[in-house]
Amino acid sequence: MKQFIDFIPLLLFFIVYKLDPRVIDVAGHDVTLGGIFSATGVLIASSVVVYGILFITQRKLEKSQWLTLVACLVFGSLTLAFHSETFLKWKAPVVNWLFALAFIGSHFIGDRVLIKRIMGHALQLPDAVWTRLNVAWICFFIFCGAANLFVAFTFQSFWVDFKVFGSLGMTVLFLVGQGIYLSRHLHDSDTSTPKTED
Known part of the structure; x- marks a missing residue:
């Protein structure tokens, strides 16, 4: 659900962008x-407004939400200050690659990879599966950043459309794929847990 809350400002951005001035x-x-x-x-x-409401209701924002908010404020303000959309075109690639760096860093810092820190309270999986899942998220964020950058500077007539619906589509497809992958391993985990504890 939280992934889709992040798309609310993006959808409003798209609607206003498409209006005739x-x-x-x-x-x-x-x-x-x-x-x-x-x-x-x-x-x-x-x-x-969106992250303010989340902060008031939850008493906190997750690190990913802080990063998204700060990036929006920085790149959006630069776009308005210099009257150049180039800054905004860099927002999605930079945010995605920073997320990828965070997931990469978790392989070397701390005792758990980042995806296990995020989802470990809800799922019991072997460490090898958590590692593969974390690598999948790294690849996803690198790909999303590269795709956004490529479209923004190559197909400038519809980069906003891709920024909104391309990003949303990639996220949905990845989450569906993750769900299928996890369902297979959850079943295996359920049947093998007693043996691994001996």
């Missing part, structure tokens, strides 16, 4: 709505 009155000020720069403003504002 128009000037609306907001508290006595003329504001242009539609296009990349107003959409970036909406992305920043909605990210602050």
